[in-house]
Amino acid sequence: MSELPGWVHVYSGKVRDLYVPEGATGLADTDSVLVVASDRVSAFDHVLEPGIPGKGELLTTLSLWWFDQLDDIPNHLVPDHVLDGERVVERIPAEVAGRSMLVKPLDMFPIECVVRGYLTGSGWAEYRASQSVCGIPLPAGLQNGDRLPEPIYTPAWKAPLGEHDENISFERTVELVGPDIAEELRRLSLHVYERGAAIAEQRGVIIADTKFEFGADRTTGEITLADEVLTSDSSRYWDAAAYAAGTTPEERMASFDKQIVRDWLAANWDKTGTPPQLPAEVVERTAARYRELLERLTGD
Template sequence: MTTSPALPDWSHVYSGKVRDLYVPSSATGLDDTDAVLVVASDRVSAFDHVLEPGIPAKGELLTTLSLWWFDQLTEVPNHLIPDHRLVGDRVVEDIPDAVAGRSMLVKPLDMFPIECVVRGYLTGSGWAEYQQTQSVCGVALPAGLQNGDRLPEAIYTPAWKAPLGEHDENISFERTVELVGADVAEELRRLSLLVYERGAAIAEKHGVIIADTKFEFGADRSSGEITLADEVLTSDSSRYWDARVHATATSPGERMASFDKQIVRDWLAANWDKTGTPPALPADIVERTAARYRELLERLTGD
């Protein structure tokens, strides 16, 4: 398993499935700092397991895409802070060279334990649930929808953010009110739908569909302002489809070919019974996944 790199003047304090968090060496932890270094690794996860090997340059691709999206979503506060300083007449970069290109400097937030999921299309676990109940996470939907269909309007289906190694749990909106209070729950729903609809409209101009996504928010420790955090609309947190293919394809599999790690999920589902340690990913699966990540970034940003 890939380990978190040692960085001069920074102390490693936490590792998630994909990202590593660091605080300045002078700080004692996340509760004692004004800046957090978020480093996106090349690790890839599926079915709540981190897999081997990683996807080459994935951390850089995800970070570049997140930063691009933060620039598009200026109407929503986010956690980014300046990553360089002017010392005299010299610009000093605060992100270490060893992780440049795959890191963001952010302010610490009091994070809400909610995965703010928005679905604009019927697919995945939503499709499975709809076939049984004609609803998704308790939200009733019209009859006659097919796998991959666009929903009449985007729906908010929150989940409880489980600790590393445990499954996130779909919860009702009423449960989010119990967890974070009515005002915060309402604002999380409003902001999530706003960001999704804004992002989906931008992506559509580039010939790309955002079928669904998830966001994380936290409260600014000084002002209490609800702030967009972590990654945003990346191919790890979102399901992206090719709009032209979606419109013309004749099979669900082709219709919903993703610009994300769906290639990894599909291979793993076919080659692992979800017990014990997952098998290593074959080289062709790794390269095909990396190519899809790169293609999405090029489609959206032109870079």
């Protein structure tokens, strides 16, 4: 993490660092937070070495683009510049420009709001065992990578840093946040996924699944979309043309996310001890796929 003039570091997650303005004692007494995306990459709840060059800037750019597309959903962004007379003053330090967002602090809900439009990953493993995903029954005969009859909401409990998130039932979310908020989190999550998936499909990309985080505005109580949104770290992205032409799961699920990293790690590590270093070829392929996704979606 960097020392930034005018800002104080207060927290680091697996891939992001949080800062508050000088004079604030922490997240509880500030009206703005600087979220800095690093080039760190994580998989299976471990931070890996080396990072993915340019990843922080690529994912921040993609998040900001998606927040613009999802303009009917309240989000946590606040203006990153102010006017001093006729002069524009940037609030984000030059040292982290391009990979930072200025946001308002929220009272975050302890729930990962996962939406799945396709059967893959841990959902596929669970389906093979129980013909259900997170307790939601699914039709018989589905294969790895199949599109679900309709998107499903499968929340998870957000575990403390270093622990595993835990899939939970909708009824458990009601116990955690109350029935009204639980229902609204499900509604908003499905709405954002369906809108995002439709936009991506127009650009030849499939969003197979994703996860969102929400918090309550500290002044109004309004449920607000936070953190990153529909990035390659929080979502599975597939090439729609490859999916249509593919006959095997590997051919269909040509990914634009960190699945390359997950696959290599799963084949080369038994999930005990320290993960091995990522080969340069895996790092380069992942960075290239992140860049290609951004170009496809934004046209830039």
